[in-house]
Amino acid sequence: MESKPASVLKALRAEIIAGSLARGTRLKEDALADRFGVSRVPVREALRQLETEGFVVAEKFKGVSVADSSAEAVIELMQIRRGLEVLAAELAAGRRGGDSAELLRAVIDEQRSDQEVEAQSPRFAFHRLVAHASGNAHLETMIERLLHQTAWAFERVTREEVAESGGDHAAVAQAILRGSPVQAGLLMDEHLGRDEAILDTLGHRTYTK
Template sequence: MLGGVVAKSLSVLTALRAEIIEGTIPAGTRLKEEAIAARFGVSRVPIREALLQLESEGFIQTEKYKGATVSTRSQREVVELMQVRRGLEVLAATLAAEARGGERADDLRAIVEQGRRAGDAGAVEELPPLILEFHQVVARASGNTELIRMLDGLLRRIAWGFELELEDRIDTSWADHAAIATAILGGSPVQAGYLMDEHIRKDERIYRRHAAPSGT
């Protein structure tokens, strides 16, 4: 019974998170338990569990008597999130390079090749999930369990809106990822860390331009 609730909650969580990240459910949208339960054909128990997880990940906010609403982010929040990401991902790339990718070396090679093919084909829509997967693989290649855990939730939040200007930077974006992978697989920690730092600074500049001016 408990396992069934967990499975249903995970299914709802995955679907809602993806829709928020993709913008299908925009910022400011109220999420009503009854409507979500009816949509997924489940009771309100797994819905509540899914909403609690989304709140812990920063995707929604809940207020007494108002329920859950998809979060909006101020420019300051976005910049701070990117700064935290940069520190953690530079560390992940450095550790991954020390291990030359470790058990994730083949995964890293495979994802870089998938991204290259998508870029060559101009398939921009295929890149956002590949970019997220690339950074998740680098995190796992670090071999640091705590770092992997921290980056998992953070990367999902970063993916929220990551497609901004992707068409304009498709070539340079994936070239960055390929260069980072080369440094990791070649066992160059300093180079891998430097390239990851530069790559994320580019993303920070994009976020600064596009973050909603709703706060500082």
Template sequence: MTAAEENTESAPREAIAHAVREDILAGRLVPGDRLREADLARRFEVSRVPIREALSQLHSEGFVTLVRYRGATVSDTAGAAALELVQIRRGLEVLAAQLAAERGGGDVADELREVVELGRSTREPDELSSLIVRFHTLVARASGNHQLQVMLGQILHRVSWVFDQQIEIRTDASWSEHAAIAQAILGGSPIQAGYLMGEHIAKDEALVATIRA
């Protein structure tokens, strides 16, 4: 099989995975919903092969649960898996904050300042959720480490989903913490930035731990 043929075959799988992922993140599909191959094949007008590949990809990302003989369902955001996800996030985000501080915010310094100001003045839950993801995405970009940015990008979407499903968004306290982290990054203080980020994510871990059961 040529490279061109492989790319042609992977395109439907990627498009299907993207569409289903967006449905999950937007709440159009909720934990426990069945994802039947036949229904998805009709929806996307493809055979079951790219459907299976897309579901397998979403399973590896944690959005879908695959059970032998039962098929695919939207994953449950509660339980130990959610806590493990936030624990992984903490390690990566501490590293991102430290690297970002070494670069003084890099080429996204102004955007970091802007998103903190927006977060402090906004009270709409949907907007706040978006701004939280944007802040942490910017910190990853500021790190200058592309692989770290890719890994955190995947995790941040899943973490946002967990919090949207399970936990009320915190406003004033959360954005005071974001402002302090941004100040440490922009001031070029890696140790302080890493410590503050670690403390910030630890609070998320504590919240997720309360909903494990």
């Protein structure tokens, strides 16, 4: 069963990513505690974790508010994420997908069948899959945190742009299953490089409103 701090954290993070909690919104512990039906302690723990992840900022005498991230900050996070995910793809290929091999084959099959892609979810599900396939739990944890931090930036990426990533995912999956670390790493690098370019293009539209 999910703990109270984890439940509050998950809900607030999702609302920030979706834009339900706008940038600059004040987050008051007592109001959130009443809303979630918990004491202020789990709310405080959740807010501390959100601050660590970069979703909120705490200022002396002002309290906690939703962070107003810049496009430049997100691009920097994407650059870190790219380096870690390239490593994850290389390690996953060295294991030929490990216990995630069947799920990686499903990614290829879905692309071949031209299955309709839902916005955002598959994009990050695939990256979580590769991180797990790496067999490195610490690396998986680091990538998971960066996925949360950069998911916010993709809230305005179009369905068409998400769908285009399906071919990249299938290519990376094939390289992993073939046991080709160099190719898997290069393909992941190219894929995330394209994501960075999309975010760079969306930068002013997303962050200057």
